[in-house]
Amino acid sequence: MKRNVFYVSDRTGITAEMLGQSLTSQFDGMQFERHTLPFVDSLERARDAVATINRIAHEEGGRPIVFCTLVDDAIRDEVRKAEALVLDFFEVFIAPLEVELRKASSHAIGKSHGTGDLSRYTERINAINFSMAHDDGLGANGFGEAELILVGVSRSGKTPTSLYLALQFGIKAANYPLVPEDLEKQRLPDVLLPWRSKLWGLSIRPERLHQIRSERRPDSRYASLANCRHEIQAAEALMRMQGIPFLDSTNTSIEELSTTILHETTLSRHRF
């Protein structure tokens, strides 16, 4: 049976979504229909949220599940009136923290996912702009400023991983493609030589690369399975020879790739 899941938050709902996704993903074979109700920051909006939850419950049957991150007790009490299982994560965890820290919490809405400390937020935006400006071999004269330079064949996942590193962790990540010429010569592009210690590789399985490239350029030599095999083999040989650590992106998400790289380097992840 399908269950409706609501993420209710006084701010963006991103934390509630992430928590609820982690939890519901533990129930295989269940079908969840997900709704996010962000900016529930007044009693009136809490009442609207309850009305929405109850309406969907009545229309579709099955008691909804509500994950909320509501800082204000009165708003939370209002949301609790929904005909649903309501799990609020502030309610559960704030009390033990207050005891531990011997301090009352501020109960202030909007502390996370805001611009908060402006200089830290600016740093993060600068990292995003840096990664954009140093994508796919662009801006090589800025590599001195990069904290990390991803290398790999075309479509091995460098761009989304660089952007994720910038967005989520505030890392200035550039990326540079290994093109057939580099692979043939089995040497790194000259422009990368001064930055060898910042290099990290991505590889991918040939079948998956073939599939990804075929979406962009169907029936091309570029996308052919034989060429994908050849490029990947040569790229991995080159990275091994040069002592560049690399990861396989085939079944590994950008979150997992980014976390693994940060974990194995001395780069520190910022948290926003």
Add this chain to the structure above:
Amino acid sequence: MKRNVFYVSDRTGITAEMLGQSLTSQFDGMQFERHTLPFVDSLERARDAVATINRIAHEEGGRPIVFCTLVDDAIRDEVRKAEALVLDFFEVFIAPLEVELRKASSHAIGKSHGTGDLSRYTERINAINFSMAHDDGLGANGFGEAELILVGVSRSGKTPTSLYLALQFGIKAANYPLVPEDLEKQRLPDVLLPWRSKLWGLSIRPERLHQIRSERRPDSRYASLANCRHEIQAAEALMRMQGIPFLDSTNTSIEELSTTILHETTLSRHRF
């Protein structure tokens, strides 16, 4: 007093970090030193994590706080041995969910932030690539495919917001700059006219824009406060005349901007 905070996870640690950040941000004036221990997916690694936590506790004093998202009971029990306040999200919330859903959870590690459903993951990566390829006015012939096109003056926050929309919510978001020529004529660039319903504006306070632009081109006319004032006034007038809704990015994070836009449009946010 400073407290050490640990995020311990059997996978990336991203959920633990987000939850822990939300909670600790409720305690003003406290100083937290944060550490992430990802990939704690075996008893041995759990023991290593405990050793790390205890070592830092002994070196620095003050009982650490450990936020964990550990699916496996045995691994969690091991981490509980740390001389710390251990708060585990799965432990607290899985039980009421099992009762509600009348179903045991799978206790399987790595369900969130993985590649999971490949077609959904591919959609997300495609959204990221789309936003990259349609940044700052690029690829206007692809605007038909865009779900959203952000407009605004240079450095009003369009690029990071588009990327966040793609990365976090899987939205194909393009962005297009309003340049002085458009502002003078008080008309939209021709290339945007067919897509008026997809347009969403960003604005910013002149003082902040002046500051951001000055970092890039100090002492230029482009960055001058007078010019920033003039551009913003003209851009807001144009957006009002054209009926384009817009948000102020000055004190609003990319999370908040993205969530607000999705909330006020009919675009549905995907959750990864």
